[in-house]
Amino acid sequence: MNKSALKKFATSMRLELISLVKTKINFLLSDGYRENLALYNTNKVAIAQIADRYEKSKEDFIEEVAYTWFNRLVALRFMDVNEITSSPIISTSDEQPIPQMFSEAKAGDIDEELNLNRERFFDLIDKKVSGIKDSDNEAYKMLFISTCNHFSLLMPSMFERISDYTELLLPDDMLSPNSLRAKVVKAMSEEDCQDIEIIGWLYQFYISEKKDDVFAQLKKNKKITPSNIPAATQLFTPHWIVKYMVENSLGKLWMLNHPNSSLKEHMKYYIDNEKESTTFIKVGTPEELTFLDPCCGSGHTLTYAFDLLTLIYEEQGYSKSDIPSLILEKNLFGCDIDKRASVLANFALTMKARQYHKRFFKKDVKPNIVELEGIDGIKNYGSLMVPSSDEDFDEGMLSREYKLQKKILTSEFHCVVTNPPYMGGKGMNAELSEFVKKRYPNSKSDLFAVFLERGFEMIKNDGYMAMITMQSWMFLSSYEKLRVKLLKNYSITTMAHLDNMVMGIAFGTSATVFKKQKPNENTKAVYFKINLDDLNENREILELK
Template identity: 45%
Template sequence: MNTGSLKSFATKARLDLIKGVRARLSVVLAENSIARVESRDAIRALERAIGNYGREGVVDRVAYTWFNRIIALRFMDANAYTPSAVVSPEAGRVTGQPEILAEAKSGTFDPDIVPPKTAAKVTAFLNGTTPSSDPQGEAYGLLLEAYCRHWNKALPFMFEREGDYTELLIPSALLAADSVRAQAVETLTRGVCEDVEVIGWLYQFYISERKDEVFAGFKKNKKAGADEIPAATQLFTPHWIVRYLVENSLGRLWMLNNPTSSLVDQMEHYIAPVDDDTDFLKISGPEELKVVDPACGSGHMLTYAFDLLYSIYEEQGYTPSEIPGLILSHNLYGIEIDPRAGALAAFALTMKAAARRKLFLKKPVAPNVRVLEPVKFTSDELDLLRPPTIGRVKRSRGTETLDLFDPTRDEIDGFWNQFQHADTFGSLIRPDADLIAPLRTHVETLEDDILGAAELREAAENVLDQAEYLTQRYHVAIANPPYMGGKQMNPLLSQFMKNEYPDSKSDLFAGFIERCTGLALPHGAAAMITMQSWMFLSSYEKLRSSLLANQWITSMLHLGARAFDSVGGEVVSSTAFVLTNLPSESRNQAGSFIRLVDGNSESEKARALSAALSERTTDAGFHLASGDDFADVPGSPIVYWLSEKMRAVFTTGARLGTVASLAVGLQTGDNNRFLRQWWEVSGVRTAFSCTSREDAAASGARWFPYNKGGEFRKWYGNQDYVLNWENDGAEIVDFKPRSVIRNPKTYFSPSVSWSDISSGEAAFRRYPAGFVHDSTGHSGFGGHAVLDQISLLLNSRYVMEVMQVLAPTMHFHIGYVGLVPVADGVRALATSAVDDLVETSREDWDISETSWNFAQDPLVALA
């Protein structure tokens, strides 16, 4: 699929539609417009929407709505699901007027779709009875309205009912050769429309410019509001990764229950169990299976699950005509916060069903796709929604059922208003399942004579239905969840994460890992693709501990960077994995891990996966590891590639942090104010060899050498900066709270130091006495013999391998280095080579004029 042409079309279409809708809005809202006379209800609804979202907010929403409708109609035209092509020319033509307009010109109208009054109006425009500056455009607009209303019956999520204000804002000039409609026909060829995956790509590309705007705001320290979260977090999942996730969760469950099933033959990325698995979720038939995507976007995960489920039903002997409806009604569930994305997901699933059964759209089954809507009740409404009493059984604890009790007033009110920020929290909301049934019973008893009873009952049922989706337990929860770190979260979302997901508050994706395991049944599976950071970073240690204590990592594709061709470079380093909710006695088995971090594109990684599945050897990247293996390493990082011998290293010997004193240094709060390159200041006022703070204070100097980390360099170097530490740093001390004086007792002491951040391996350097060290120039202190010993250790190949386990990201925090295992033999290392290594590196450093020990250009010395 040529995604380049799709991106060009979608991004241009967005701008064209916004421009067209904005112009149409001005006409419609004009004081004496025809719409104000003929469509008063729609105008009132439009004005309410402007009051809620603002004029530009409405323009954006309506443009998006018409984009969805145009691409939906084009997809249906291309697949002959429409009786006459609505946005496309007649079959066999690529350019020209839409077929429904051509038929209208010849006097042909479909009476089941175009009402007589509308047909008469169209005819009047076309024959000139009704004057117009654009008679064909006006006629086509009326026809398009009629067809959208018609498709509301089968596709209500995509096409609104009659009277919706979006009808007033049909973009103008849709018949022009360069219109969005014409571009859709040209770009979405019949070949492209053979795969409903195109819908997902168009969704991502349509919002790409909006996503860029949001990320530009992040760089200015702006936070993501509810309207910006969908754009900021959308990332379309490559199909081969979707296949891995679905096949190794849904497909695996089916194979465990049906070992002889031929389904395995079509699952290219299925990882067969290494050992016989007897502890799994038992199912008796396909209609039992429930799969949910709690952040479904445009439905890519669900559409492939549809394909797999179809094969399952077919294998079980179901009639082909009944299978699509059964899948949509029983098996697949999607939850989303973006209404436009939710509409596309429902559309994609419906098109999957229509592709399998041509008559499906005559008697469609609505997909179970739920867009979570914000709902908030007033105190008066809560008084009506609060039943006098509710006796209920508290959740079971093990095999024990606790006593009946009445929930508090706050619990009930909290239930009703838990969705007031649904467009921000989404599926991370965890409703109280025990309250749904009794509160639904109470809502049914509300008296009709209460003012606003119908509207109140509708809103309450909406809350209850949303809660049902979020409290069901599913056989499989599958997701590419939103990625958003704490720095980008708005205060409301940030506080919610701290309160509700304290172990995974650092990023939304981590919260969704917790949520998906909770949505899955006992012995059910959570299949996800997320950032890889949860596997290693200390900020996710509690999350890892919880997962290893409650779930089994059944399989994993460690993708690393460049798994998404649509995201350049090293921006997203990811991992795809399947977790199974298993009891402790079943979690000690080994899972399958495939290392794909070396591939530089989607295609390279996909080929590497095929090779690993074929060879199943460590050389091909196929590894086996269990939760007990990870527990051997401090912090329990998911270091599946470690050999048994390497894991044993972490269970013996001391840690570096107990052998040497490791310390983070000074944070000035304003480096531009307090730091200089050494050649920028007076040498007379610089002291290079002080051995203590007292010595420095007594020197009367202003400037002192400063260890600020720096580029990759072993043994010696990165001695460029000097610090204003006059009068024992009085000016910096007075600069609090922006300045932070850490570990001042270590200042001016000899050290081994390294940079906090490195794009490759860490490099460790010796610093003589006289330096103050920075917060990014982490340092180790001790006697001369200790510094020699740890210098040799830290610059060894052994520590490089250890650091790939302890700190596999770009950060070499002092906590990680302190965990380096130090075998007893290290203290007996011959350290005589250290002086030579440091001296060689020093000589290399000093040949540059930027060294304060530079004496002569080496070429001059040779002469």
């Protein structure tokens, strides 16, 4: 995966989309557009909605619409390549210069489930609609929007039904070799699209300029607001670190319960510690395992846990058609304060399930991923917050969302694995600063340390917690009380201490796997020191040593 090329594409695409959306809004709200009474009256309600949203918050509105179209194009390209769509929706080839789905539709082959105005579609194809400069392009846009809305039934989080005004703001050019659609196809190679990680990387790259802006404002002593916390704190975790943490938590628990399992053969970074305590949570079947990422981002940790659980279920003889649904229903849980990130995590797990079982969409199963909302202050505190009662939630929350969110925030899991947000006390807004000082006085200096403490509240006794954090908790005097608390009450089973830039950031970090079990004189851990020269050109570890 050429990450530098993907970053260049995502950042330039964001700027281009923002420019196109802004130009389109100005055109729709212009006097010139109103003069075309027939067209204006057709879209009068949607235009009024655009005017209202634009007046309230210009920048946020433009950003929202721009990201909506970026998100759908990226998702559909991934689905095209992996043959999840019945026919390529946006993808083309040298032999097929326009998307195959459009070619088929022009020939009369249109999915009956699509809610498409067929009469208008074919009038456009036959050039019977006056005042349209590019009839084919308008017809394709109709097909594209109808397809997105169809997928909203299968993946309501990723393909949330598009508002009428958003449809009007779809970029004009969708078919030419220079269109945004074509740029997405070119940037996302078929090879890159074999890995669901590409979706998360593109999102991190897409918001990278906003992240830079947040930190520029922080230097001017402007605190990080709840709405900017996601952009300021999200950091994609290298895949080998994810594997290391998941294999030595989820994989470890399964191996302790099933020492003859062949799972170990599939875990490259698994540490077989002979000094491991003989006291562990008893797990008989895969369905009993529970795994949580409380800061799940785009779902990178959860998708690898899905892979590992699939191997466990297969080894136990479960039906291939049942495994994806069982994993999503029974085993995996995640949450995030960022709506976009939680949507991507939902999409990533759904894609995993669909790739594993072709008829998965026939099942009414949704991932246990939730955007944290509906409680006063939760966009500031995230999964640090524990609701005290049902009354904490807004009445408007849907039943499933409420139950799932409450379960995640109040339950104990077998394994908690995450890359928590990094934010020092100087960047915290007043409400967040006061909250962590009151609830987590030993770790208040940075959010990553606060999440270290919170993580132990979310796992069962003898369960595992794995986090990739800044290294400062191991050395600085400000974390002395935290160190004493952690080392007195919990056992480290393994740690990879990463030097500067190993994570792609200019400070050291540590990937630590804890067991919620008091250490004794026989407790032993396995430690690794990882330097930059221990990585290959793809930033993957050559070997643990």
